[in-house]
Amino acid sequence: MLIxxxxxxxESLVPKTDFQRSVITFLEEWYSPFATVKVQTSGSTGMPKxxxxxxxxxxxxxxxxxxxLGLQEDDLALLCLPVEYISGKxxxxxxxxxxxxxxxxxxxxxxxxxxxxxxxxxxMTPLQAEKSFSKIHDIKKxxxxxxxxxxxxxxxxxxxxxxVYETYGMTETLSHIALKLLAPKTEDYFCVLDxxxxxxxxxxxxxxxxxxxxxxxxxxxxxxxxxxxxxxxFLGREDNxxxxxxxxxxxxxxxxxxxxxxxxxxxxxxxxxxxxGEKLVLVVExxxxxxxxxxxxxLSFSKKYHVPKEIFFLKKIPRTPNGKIDRKExxxxxxxx
Numbered sequence: 001m002l003i004x005x006x007x008x009x010x011e012s013l014v015p016k017t018d019f020q021r022s023v024i025t026f027l028e029e030w031y032s033p034f035a036t037v038k039v040q041t042s043g044s045t046g047m048p049k050x051x052x053x054x055x056x057x058x059x060x061x062x063x064x065x066x067x068x069l070g071l072q073e074d075d076l077a078l079l080c081l082p083v084e085y086i087s088g089k090x091x092x093x094x095x096x097x098x099x100x101x102x103x104x105x106x107x108x109x110x111x112x113x114x115x116x117x118x119x120x121x122x123x124m125t126p127l128q129a130e131k132s133f134s135k136i137h138d139i140k141k142x143x144x145x146x147x148x149x150x151x152x153x154x155x156x157x158x159x160x161x162x163x164v165y166e167t168y169g170m171t172e173t174l175s176h177i178a179l180k181l182l183a184p185k186t187e188d189y190f191c192v193l194d195x196x197x198x199x200x201x202x203x204x205x206x207x208x209x210x211x212x213x214x215x216x217x218x219x220x221x222x223x224x225x226x227x228x229x230x231x232x233x234f235l236g237r238e239d240n241x242x243x244x245x246x247x248x249x250x251x252x253x254x255x256x257x258x259x260x261x262x263x264x265x266x267x268x269x270x271x272x273x274x275x276x277g278e279k280l281v282l283v284v285e286x287x288x289x290x291x292x293x294x295x296x297x298x299l300s301f302s303k304k305y306h307v308p309k310e311i312f313f314l315k316k317i318p319r320t321p322n323g324k325i326d327r328k329e330x331x332x333x334x335x336x337x
Contacts (some may be wrong), residue, residue, distance in 0.1 A: 006073060006099040019083075019106040026083050026092060030055065040084045041171045051171060053086075060212040061174040062094040064193045068179065069141055069163075073099040075120035078139070080111035080128065087146060090175040091123050112138065123167075125323050126153055136160065143167050145176060147324045148234075148252065151260040157182045166190075168234065173218060177208055178232070189231040197229040205238055223250065240327060242270030244278050247305055254306055258282070261295045265317055268308065269331050282308035283334060285317045312337060 001020045003013065010028060015021040029037050036052040071077075077100045081088035088107075095102040103119070105111045109128055112135040119139045125146040129136060130153050136142065137160060145167035149157075157164050164183040168190045169176030178190035178198075192198055199207045201219065206226075208218040221238040236250035243249075251268035258266045265285035270278030284292060293311075301307055318329040 001104040003095070003102045003104065005096050005102065017106055020104055022083050023079070023092065023104050026089060030093070030096070037089070039086050039089060039171055053174065057213055058090065058093050058174055059097055060195075062090060062097045064195060064212075065090075065176070066094055066098045068193055069121065069143075071098050071100065071121055071141075075100045076103060076117065077101065078103045078105060078111065078115070078119045078122040080105045080107055081123060081125070081146075082107050086171045086175050087123060094121075112136070126150060127323055129153060129157070137162060141165075143176070143179065144182070145169065148255075149182065151256050152263055154182055154186065155260075158186050160184065170220075173208065173210065173213055177210060177213075189227055189233050192230045192232075198224075198226065198232055199229065200224065200226050203238060204235075206232060242268070242278050242280055244270060244273075244280055244305060245276040249280055249306065254301070257301065258296070258299055261299060262292065264292060265325075267317060267325055267327065267330060269327065269334060271310075271331070271335060273309075279309045280305070280307075281310045281312060281334065283312045283314060283317065283330060285314055287315075288313040 001013065001015065010024060010031065013024055015024055036054050039051050039053050041049050041051065071094065075098065077091065077095050079088065079091045079102055081091060083089055083092065092102065094100070105115070109131040111124070111128060112132045115135070115138065121141045122139045123143045123145065124132070126144055126149045129142070129144050133156060139162055142162065142164045144164065149166045160183040162183060165179040166182055167176035168178040168180070177196050178192045180190045181187040195212055196208065196210045198209070201207055204223050206220045206222045206224045208220065210218060223235040223238055225233040225235060227233070236252035240251050241248050242251060254268045255266055267283045269281050269283060271281050273279035282296070296311060312334050314333065318326040318333060320326050
């Protein structure tokens, strides 16, 4: 289904799939006289919940992103993300606000598979980008979010001539508030969008000042390295910190090191230990092979306590409905082994 927001009306749209029907349902909600729309959170940091979000705030967020990326009327955007989450909804709102054409493709790991035309703008998850890499050059501007981009994928992306960004954001910030360039060159710091500034609390966690989104400072549990009020580097979630013998270990930093050498999904966890409080373990998705074991053994960590005490292999690592690693569920699975 192709929607031209410079001229199409909802009444003229004829859905052929469940996903297309969900897009039209959102459009009906968007064009209704109500001032808010309902958005479901991902559940990656707690129980999923439904929020009521003001349309005016979504419009402002869309405008800031469109301005940053230079999106224009008649550009062709691709929607391949679920519309119950903010990521999919904001793709539609951006297309509406900038009067773009929107190509609606049911979410899958390979959304570009049957696509024939070039795309001006698209948002994907890291897994979608990984599985679509052979055709990703058909996208002019791509943003990747919903989960951290692995070091292996970053390395592949860095060779592309198209513009690719990693996003930072959450449902409460109406999609992303910052972007980091991955191609055609790679940047280390996220660049904060217009009308937004950032700071840190005493823990070193990110604080977001976005007057167009919230009247108060948005407090996160993400540890960051702050360069200035408009740029930062993500270190890891405070919630995920492993306290092993009084030493704080950030699993995301170790995962970034491991993923430079290991293509399989890897997750570092802290399991209860009567001597250390928590002991560091590594979970690898897939079969145990000599090749993977050799790569793990060859990993170079800066600290001795970064070396995992145990290694577990799981056929499948549990994930939340939108594809993020479910660390709480994973910890429960590993503790039962």
